[in-house]
Amino acid sequence: MENTVLFFDTTLRDGEQTPGVSFHLNEKVEFARHLEALGVDMIEAGFAGASVGDYEAVRAVSKAVSTGVCSLARCVEADIVAAAKALKRAVKPRIHVFIATSPLHREAKLNMTRKQVLEAAVKSITLAKSFCEDIEFSCEDATRTEPDFLREICEAAIQAGATTLNIPDTVGYATVDEYGEMIGDIYQNVIRGRNIVLSAHCHNDLGLATATTLEAVRCGARQVECSINGLGERAGNASLEEIVMGLRTRSDIYQLKDNLNTSEIYRISRLAASLSGVEVPPNKAVVGANAFVHQSGIHQHGVLRNRETYEVMKPEDLGIPQGGMVLGKLSGRHALREHAMELGFDLTDRELNAAFEKFKELADRKKDITDRDIMALCREQMHGASGMYQIHSFQIFSGNRMTSTATVSLKMGDLIVTRADCGEGPIEACFHAVDQITGLHCTLESYQLKAVTEGEDALGEATVRVKNKDMVMLGKGVSTDIIEASCFGYINAVNRLIEAQKQSDVPSSDIE
Numbered sequence: 481m482e483n484t485v486l487f488f489d490t491t492l493r494d495g496e497q498t499p500g501v502s503f504h505l506n507e508k509v510e511f512a513r514h515l516e517a518l519g520v521d522m523i524e525a526g527f528a529g530a531s532v533g534d535y536e537a538v539r540a541v542s543k544a545v546s547t548g549v550c551s552l553a554r555c556v557e558a559d560i561v562a563a564a565k566a567l568k569r570a571v572k573p574r575i576h577v578f579i580a581t582s583p584l585h586r587e588a589k590l591n592m593t594r595k596q597v598l599e600a601a602v603k604s605i606t607l608a609k610s611f612c613e614d615i616e617f618s619c620e621d622a623t624r625t626e627p628d629f630l631r632e633i634c635e636a637a638i639q640a641g642a643t644t645l646n647i648p649d650t651v652g653y654a655t656v657d658e659y660g661e662m663i664g665d666i667y668q669n670v671i672r673g674r675n676i677v678l679s680a681h682c683h684n685d686l687g688l689a690t691a692t693t694l695e696a697v698r699c700g701a702r703q704v705e706c707s708i709n710g711l712g713e714r715a716g717n718a719s720l721e722e723i724v725m726g727l728r729t730r731s732d733i734y735q736l737k738d739n740l741n742t743s744e745i746y747r748i749s750r751l752a753a754s755l756s757g758v759e760v761p762p763n764k765a766v767v768g769a770n771a772f773v774h775q776s777g778i779h780q781h782g783v784l785r786n787r788e789t790y791e792v793m794k795p796e797d798l799g800i801p802q803g804g805m806v807l808g809k810l811s812g813r814h815a816l817r818e819h820a821m822e823l824g825f826d827l828t829d830r831e832l833n834a835a836f837e838k839f840k841e842l843a844d845r846k847k848d849i850t851d852r853d854i855m856a857l858c859r860e861q862m863h864g865a866s867g868m869y870q871i872h873s874f875q876i877f878s879g880n881r882m883t884s885t886a887t888v889s890l891k892m893g894d895l896i897v898t899r900a901d902c903g904e905g906p907i908e909a910c911f912h913a914v915d916q917i918t919g920l921h922c923t924l925e926s927y928q929l930k931a932v933t934e935g936e937d938a939l940g941e942a943t944v945r946v947k948n949k950d951m952v953m954l955g956k957g958v959s960t961d962i963i964e965a966s967c968f969g970y971i972n973a974v975n976r977l978i979e980a981q982k983q984s985d986v987p988s989s990d991i992e
């Protein structure tokens with residue numbers, strides 16, 4: 481059996497199925513470059529047959545990186561052809577064909593018999609193989625499939641040309657032992673002695689995704705499918721950072737290698753949170769803010785004597801900044817860039833300049849600038865703050881027994897445009913006035929406001945999701961004034977929406 485575990489990252493495909501999350505083309509490309517730096521073996525860039533946006537994303541990622549890139553495809557000719565075309569420029573392309581195999585899915589969803597499912601799989605793998613040497617086949621809902629049928633369809637998939645066989649626990653239903661036994665069964669009876677990779681793909685519905693994945697590795701799987709921060713459909717997928725740190729921390733048990741550069745983990749985790757708008761819970765394993773924080777005096781004492789008393793991993797192995805640099809009023813642009821990089825934000829010159837302006841303003845208002853403040857300023861930049869429209873000024877007239885009105889002035893280059901409108905409260909009035917200027921009538925999908933740090937001088941961070949013409953976009957805004965933070969968040973979302981709409985207007989003749 482091979483002694484290297486291959487990492488297949490599906491943040492851009494299954495991760496994008498996280499409720500409310502959608503990545504845009506340039507974000508997918510940026511994220512894929514970070515995945516390449518992290519050293520993943522395969523990037524699932526999307527589902528080319530599902531939409532023009534996904535097709536373009538698979539195509540763009542294929543061009544941008546030289547690591548493996550794959551597209552998902554149903555057992556449908558059009559999906560497989562779209563995947564093959566989108567992957568044309570990939571250095572290491574893979575088509576990932578799947579069909580549901582469990583009786584429940586066969587009957588309730590596909591209305592197909594076992595024989596029909598098997599024939600569809602064989603036909604589709606054969607077609608995919610005519611385009612691409614590297615074919616993965618997944619039995620959706622494998623863990624609720626009859627074991628004999630699972631073996632039969634896996635054998636047929638190999639005969640048809642599949643090179644990787646994936647056994648998904650699609651609904652996170654399997655117990656750890658059950659999943660291990662299932663993987664062991666396929667390994668012993670189908671894979672053993674053949675040059676085929678067995679793969680695990682686990683969902684987290686019962687909070688077991690990392691455990692089931694690790695057990696699969698122990699029982700013969702040599703590819704793990706996972707996502708950064710565990711993003712994914714419903715409760716998410718197994719998280720990459722947990723799996724790799726599990727394998728490495730307990731290398732005494734697993735005794736396996738991998739190709740990852742774990743010092744990129746913190747950076748890419750921050751990027752995934754920024755791009756998806758799904759913040760990492762503080763108590764999340766490996767990358768949560770509290771993962772290396774010790775509250776109890778006894779623990780603090782122990783850690784001071786020897787970190788290993790209460791830490792099983794080293795934060796530096798994950799690229800977590802070690803707090804060497806403190807920023808203050810006199811810090812320069814260069815220090816801000818370096819610090820932002822340490823915190824996982826690779827800002828463009830334009831974003832850096834804008835973040836630096838806000839950093840200086842903040843340093844005048846607030847004594848201690850923390851990493852959480854810097855991260856909020858960076859997040860704001862990554863979410864549209866240097867886009868087409870900038871706030872010049874706003875004025876609000878509001879009270880508890882009146883309709884709120886707002887007068888907002890936005891800058892577009894050298895031009896300043898002012899409009900007024902009203903709303904249920906001051907924030908809605910501002911958003912309506914912004915719509916008057918941009919001419920885009922957006923619906924507010926969600927709005928959240930939180931304090932970035934404790935204390936009266938804390939920054940407020942607004943996270944705003946807006947929708948226009950079926951496109952949903954996230955914006956973030958920060959300020960010590962919560963109305964200003966909300967306006968920034970809204971305008972930033974609108975800026976990103978305009979940018980994304982321009983991109984999706986690329987003529988479809990560009991699709992080969």
Ligand code: KIV
Binds near residue numbers: 578619621649681683
């Ligand atoms: O969870 C699942 O079954 C999947 C397959 C499409 C691989 O995501």
Ligand code: ZN
Binds near residue numbers: 494648681713
């Ligand atoms: Zn999945």
